[in-house]
Amino acid sequence: MLSINKGVFEHLPGQFAFVRFAHDKEPHPFSIMSASPEGKSLHFAIKSLGDYTSVLAAHDRAGRRS
Numbered sequence: 001m002l003s004i005n006k007g008v009f010e011h012l013p014g015q016f017a018f019v020r021f022a023h024d025k026e027p028h029p030f031s032i033m034s035a036s037p038e039g040k041s042l043h044f045a046i047k048s049l050g051d052y053t054s055v056l057a058a059h060d061r062a063g064r065r066s
Contacts, residue, residue: 009035009042017042021056028052 011032018027033045048054 009040011035011042017044019044024052 014031016029016031019030020027030044030046033043035042046053046056048056
């Protein structure tokens with residue numbers, strides 16, 4: 001679970017978040033790689049290892065901001 005302290009995301013190594021993309025109605029867990037210095041955005045490391053992540057690149061691209 002992410003904790004928000006004065007609008008800043010704080011996370012610990014190994015934590016993850018459930019993320020839902022526009023092309024899918026089910027959320028999926030992804031590891032949190034880092035947060036921006038001001039703590040207003042999260043960065044995820046996503047490897048193409050399974051059925052869902054192997055087709056994810058067809059819908060989203062590296063470095064995409066939403």
